[in-house]
Amino acid sequence: MYYRSKGIVLKAMDYRESDKIVTIFTEKEGKISAVAKGTKKPNSSLRACVQPFVFSSLYFSQGKSMDIITQGKLLDFFGNSREDLLRTLYCIYIMELLDKSLMDKVKMPELFHIALTVLQIIDQVGYNPLLIRFFEMRLLTNLGYKPFLLECVSCGKKQKNFSCFSPAEGGVICDECKSNISGSLPISGEVLSIMKLLITADPGILNKLKVTDSAQSRLEHILESYLEYHLERKFNLKNTIRKLKRLTQLN
Ligand SMILES: [Zn+2]
Incomplete structure (x- = not known):
């Protein structure tokens, strides 16, 4: 079974001799981890698509224990953010928040678009x-x-100003x-x-x-x-x- 989704790469860890395990927040499937084979080799065509905080279109093949990334196309590298230390750190912070708070394979398309928009604004407009x-x-x-911001979370009372x-x-x-x-x-x-x-x-x-x-x-x-x-x-x-x-x- 093959499937395809756009995704934001949250992290990539070395795996075996030349592979990486990549965690991706995908538009269609939510957060998934998959193996990207041969990506530690310099001439790998997948290499650029599976780096942390890139936006890529990826093709997956369903594996027994973990899915495998078979092909990819880089959609946005966020080059301006990468050249600026503060912007880079905030992008990493966003990746970390997503990685640690999302459950595997729970679809969150709205949050996906919010994350992508924020990365694009940081890259194009600034931090x-x-x-x-x-x-x-x-x-x-x-x-x-x-x-709860409109009424007291404890008793439900509305008042003019909350302190x-x-x-x-x-x-x-x-x-x-x-x-x-x-x-x-x-x-x-x-x-x-x-x-x-x-x-x-x-x-x-x-x-x-x-x-x-x-x-x-x-x-x-x-x-x-x-x-x-x-x-x-x-x-x-x-x-x-x-x-x-x-x-x-x-x-
Ligand atoms: Zn109250």
């Missing part, structure tokens, strides 16, 4: 921290962790509930409205948004805590994030 927050928010939403967000509860907390819920984080009106926007917005508008530095860092902290709370058991993001923060500060 913008809001774009990374947008990706984190859409990843969480697609994994079933859409945060707390609970990563554990997954949403904003009203003034009455806040003393009963530990581990919640302060949230401002500005951060709350950006979070609401990130759930529905087209990523193309993010470059036009004016966001204060304090809201940017608060938003980053809230989403980081929320991601860690829900995905921590599967992976440890902290090192990557710390590395990125140091680099961002250098720039």
